[in-house]
Amino acid sequence: MTYAPAKLLEAREYLKPLTGLNNIALGITSDGYGHGYHRGRDAINTAKDYSVIESPRDRSGLSNAASALDIGLFDRTVNGRRVTLRSLSLWLVEQCRAGAPDTRDIREIIYTPDGRVVRRWDRLGVRSSGDDSHLKHTHISYFRDSRDRDKVALFRRFFAPSPPPPAARRFPLAALATVTVTSQEGAIMPEFMIRHSTKDEVFAVWGSGLVRHVGKREYDYYKAQVEVLTTTDDAEHARLLAYSRALQA
Template identity: 55%
Template structure:
């Protein structure tokens, strides 16, 4: 039985979370976002392997679809809405035109989309086809937009939300970062390199040379300034300073002699405590006799 895959259910949930009950005259209702065709539906991306027909275009026109055919449906229909956000009205036609422009520009998060059948004005039906094989659609697409995804992407379980998150961010309904997928990939690469600081990649080599004075590439590193050597030098310097601080550099006798040289005999006598005055006098008398 044809089933709704988890990655398209995630897209459906994302759109309903932000467009259902959104401010405006017409929000997006759950019944307006579909994945699996009704029981009588046969053929096309809304059908899994049990409902496709002979020479079904959703299977035979692309090797990606042939390789990815499973019971999973591989399409999403989005119905009409008119919500106010970012100081403007955002509608199904403007949403569809925005998505088609992203696909035409080959944005990284659109490359699993095979086609979009839509109306830019609610009257004319157009079809953007990545394979360039089809250009038309029936009149029902005046009030709903159809997205077909390559079946191999659905089979692989690839997340299809990034494009729709970008749309919701662009109209102010979703607070999200403004980095492109390429910038996300670049940041992931930087993070990976920074967490592998063992010298086996350029960033790691810089780290080990600066921090430890070694290099895992097999090339000898001599005379290289590094934090480990500097730490050892600072530790040695600290030990020497501690040893000097423990020494007594005071010459008490020289200090006393210098003080006495600047005093008169009367001042010296006055400075002698009464308790030892007699002992001082006796010592002086002894020295004079000698």
Template identity: 50%
Template structure:
């Protein structure tokens, strides 16, 4: 069964929120809920107010555009807006001025109007006109002297594409919705310009360090690459000192890695010093023990 899609219901809600001024009383000046329609009445057949269960053979709302053929669903894809009159921004805004504004946006191909296929309206209350994006038709029946019909390509309805931006833009243009506030510019006070978190360093000092570091990093080896020498206590000076000492440190490590730090005699002396004589004797094989005893005897009698 043909039904109203959420994206067009959102447009309806938006218009009623601002153009139905007195929501507790039915007034000719207000846009009343009964004057904003999406789905045609049960006897309505054919056209954008009908979904796939109500379209007719060779229905213009289906066959004239691939966007409509590919987007045909049970959703209706049109919105009717009735008469209203509202004062805002020192001017009176009506269905006719709204319709004229809307057609101008469509004719200018505004980005938020490109899902609109056609607008059937009257700019003067006497002549019905039709703006048709496909250029197929130029008029409409006399009922459009009192309401404006807006058709949306069916693929946009099928996709649920948000259609409120265009209508919100209209309500903003006539002063019913306040324009968004511009983002405040960053405050450029002396404090922000000069404060670096250190009382002894200015922004200029920091920028100079960054420039020096950049120049040093891209300079050939064995050159300073600095425009100016950084202060002795600056982070850049400390960083450069560490980096400049790196080659010497690498050379020292390489030199030490080639040395043998093992002193066998010192190791043996240390081991023997920690053992009692009987342990040393027990550890010596008999023949070696006799040889050692003979050598010691010889040394003692010499």
């Protein structure tokens, strides 16, 4: 008898409060005998079903566990931004095409990019479309050998993207330096001027005409950044890079 494995149940529980969908709209298993990844071994013809015969990963991982997740229509505001089934689906397909590590267990995604046509991203390149029911829900099939692997991390990247590291906000180097020069290797790099007054301990940074006073720690960071960009000594480059990163901590 087909059952919903723990890792897909975890994914469903993660998605429920974010999408406002219930267990039916976040479907994992299908009733009765039929075909496809929503069914386990006892509910399909294992000699003919595409969810078994087209991949060694499906054949080796075949069990009575379902290996698919449906996501119904939703339109919500999460962490201050609007998220919809369409935006999630397009992002998932983009991540799969880019080869993101946390998408490697996904066999296929059947979705609509525009609400009018149905498309299928298939890792095996066998199919490219689906039936019209996917105008109202997105279907994700996972290779059957991934039954016990995490399914939440990918969705977490969409709904709760990691903020930039604090150091990047503390020292906005790019905001100060827009003038560019060419290094000895021909790479474009930012250039700015730094002055240190030992008399009154004033540190100033210039960039595209912008002048502001900064503390010694930030001054040392910018100075190290200039030296990182200009040194030709590999050992010195490594030392300065480590030093500038320590200043960001």
